[in-house]
Amino acid sequence: MPTPRFSPLRLLGAACLLAALAACAREPGPAATATATTSAPQSPADYAAAHAHDYATVPLRADLSRFDARGRRMIALLIQACDVTNEIFWRQSWNGDRAELLARAPNAAARTLIEINYGPWDRLNEDAPMLPDVGPRPPGAAFYPVDMSKEEFEASPLPDKTSPYTLLRREAGRLVTVPYREAYRPQLERAAALLREAAGFSDDAAFAAYLRMRADALLSDDYRASDLAWMDMKTNPVDVVIGPIEVYDDRLYGYKAAYEGLVLIKDQAWSEKLARFAEFLPALQQGLPVPAKYKAERPGANADLNAYRAVFYAGDANAGAKTIAINLPNDEDVQLRKGTRRLQLENVMQAKFDAILMPIAQRLIARDQLRHVTFDAFFANTMFHEVAHGLGIKKTVDGRGTVDEALKEYASSLEEGKADVLGLYMIDALSAQGELDKAKLMDHYVTFLAGILRSVRFGASDAHGKANMLRFNYFARRGAFVRDADGRYRVDLGKMRSAARELGAKLLTVQGDGDYEEARRMSESLGAVPASLAADLATLKAAKIPIDLRFEQGLATLGLGEYAAERR
Template identity: 60%
Template sequence: MRMTVLAAASALLLLAACKQADTPAEPAAEAEAAAPPQEAIGEPAVAVREQPSRFDIYATVRLTADLSGLDENQKEMVRLLIEASKIMDELFWQQTWGDKAALLSGIEDPAARRFADINYGPWDRLAGDQPFIESYGPKPLGARFYPENMTKEEFEAWDQAGKDGLYTLVRRDAEGKLVLQPYSEAYRPQLEQAAALLKQAAELSGDAEFANYLRLRADALLTDDYQPSDMAWMDMKNNPIELVIGPIETYEDQLFGYRAAYESYVLIKDLEWSERLARFAQFLPELQTGLPVPDAYKQEVPGADADLNAYDVVYYAGHNNAGSKTIAINLPNDEAVQLAKGTRRLQLKNAMLAKYNQILVPISEVLIAEDQRQHITFDAFFGETMFHEVAHGLGIKNTLDGSGTVRHALKEHASALEEGKADILGLYMIQKLREKGEITEGELMDDYVTFLAGIFRSVRFGASSAHGVANMIRFNFFEQAGAFSRDEASGTYRVNVPEFEQAVRDLSQRILTLQGDGDYAGVDTLVAEMGQVGPQLQADLDRLAAAAIPVDIVFEQGAEVLGL
């Protein structure tokens, strides 16, 4: 399969975009508190207004898909899975803020109230978590996973097995001592409801593998043992409906990066596209061998069952719906599952096309040199997003000294460095596949220029986002390497091909080495030195804001939107 299918399929994406709505969404009924209340952060008062307003940085997209190929049982499954997803949304509110209804009802400004709903709290996720309600202070780095009065030093000195677990909250007992509380205990009522919905959906499934996954995932919600369902998820191949649900990513835990946040995606698989894309997974072992690092850093072999699929997403909930929206997924995160079976890469093509049309193309018209704008293509954007997810399967998962996983060694920096690795190795993979003649659509210059424009898109996510930090590091690294240059007269950037190619190799080597060495101090220095937006870049980003180019998208979604 050649990459020509990417352009042809863009016409099939059933995604209607509209101007940012002025009327806020009605707040949902508050769920029963899932964890012991923590110290109040403050009372809502007056929204901080800017010109142009930060409240207008999201473009609204109506999230639809073609369901004509589904039978009545399958459509009912989609409805049930959306209901289960709404529970994940409630739980994420509990993990990141607390009482959603109390927060939203206390904000008088409709635009500010809607912005708080989008951000799951009074902090702007795409502006370094700065508060946009005057009476609120900084967002706690540990969200609500930890007591707010707990210090890092207290936690690190705490002699407690499993304190770095993915699925436990840290609380204080009656004597003020730190204790662990499993998610399955803290959020029991909501999780029982979600598990029941998954089991109902399983009864309607005509695909035995998907039904098995739903039942195992329901059990996992109630036991915090997700590995069996992750293994079963890797075995699914032909199910037309897809569900990703549970506590998955650890980005919300900015204190240590240990604890996972609840989220959910409901997706409709494009079976034809998935079949065409899946062939690229076969090149993973060869690409791993060719990584530009010593053999010790590439000795792990990606699982042979890795696959690649394309979807239309019909519902986002929880962590993935907060702030910037995910357009591709690489899971499971469990390193043991990855080494045993590989990972699955899910390309959310309808959401991807919305971001390309509404954000990336307008950015290029402001910041990319006019004679290079012809190289901004959806094919390149899709390919880079796709291979970003594939690249998560490359590199190294465990440190060379045998002390444990890279994720644990690098703590709160692990996510940002992993995203940076996936970005740069994704481009490396495209280079190598072009050399092999496996990708023939377009040219390498399309990949480079679209990649540069993509840095400007993602760096706007801010320092509170792992993707934002990764892009800041890459921008500064590439700038120092001369990979691009800025024309002072026009304020536009152009790719310098030889230097760009070398920068891809050099940054790949640096990131993989830091990961393999488990070099926390080295990564901390890298983030401190290169994870910042400089004055010139900030001025150029301000030009994008002045041009009213959206930073990201927000969805009008649900069973009603789908006609269910």
């Protein structure tokens, strides 16, 4: 079956009228099965060979002909600033010496796999150790002392222990906090200097101001002002995401943010077509299938959607599975004041669709439903997932604090699950209103199922993985899809729509109530991989279908190699 190519007109279908009027991830890491881990080859060389096909290699290129010498130099400086986050994220992921760890790899393939994972645990295989004697991955990564218990942490009187921007360390046996700005001072000073230099080459005054504010934030650990400024940018042709942002790597509490960097080139025409959908957020919020108290907050009116070509990934964004869409900022106060920006990384989405999702669908989706697996539906499902992060509430209904604070380590996985199913709710609602082509509703649901089968290969080792398994098992138990006699999966549209609505209401209620125990129960009871699914995933591995992507990237790949030579 030929692979569909990127087409704005096909995505909007009958909603072309809407486009004329106006004119997703973090993704995790294969499934959480005992077999996957315990049967792995014992030698690091054998392990690397067995997982050589886990990643499809994709070059990150873009046409930079519209940028003059100043713009090209700015892009090069932004890439160099983001590259600094690689060094910091290594220190957040691995407690030892990076060079010593890499020297333990028996060959180039094993070394590459360790570098992709920023440590000796395979993020696409339930954090399986790739070297002997490293032990299991610490749930708190390198944010906390490895020997720290939850009881010790919770008993500690340290006022900033839950800050996203502090490390927990020991001094004379007692816990202390170390601010990021102190722990990573040399690296942050280097990144800040590069951002300030890049600002001098920006022809967009707002973007230049943002870069200077972000540089200040890296050195102060105070990101709110730069987040607010980032929300107001509308015309900048280049964007950068840099700093300690997502908390997925902290699986102990979900408090600590990991450093990452991305450089993005805006697709202006496509962004203008997408921008219209953000206007529907307030009405969609009021239509959520829950009592009024669970939707009392009003999404920020400044929320927007944009499409980009990603040209550089670094740090947390580049570890293991690669994100295909971004929904930021994470600061709840900024979200309530301004909303969020949703950045769709169209070239990376297309690469995942071509290299991974479509080959999976050709093996596991019912043959008569294969025609409903399209890139346009994949793009739209991802986009509305990101928009759906803005629905619901950020603070518990009893006024005890934020949802994140109440649900702790389960907050991220429930939020990802919520966004998954509320994205379908939005597609249903907009189709009913005539803003999307109702005739293509089946495309969204079958592609969504194919997306689940892609994502459940990531297992349940992080927030997205837990969300995937919870959703898969919930839908399976309600007959939203069935497994035919030939082992292929078939969508029951009516049951899947009902199940998505029920699960969305359940997750919104758990979040609003701040019900930690129910979040734990759902995660545990719905988190296992059924034997039939494990067998299906094994067939995908035998077929050597990649699980995710690795990038060829950098200044030379973009034709900016002369700027690297300048700084040697």
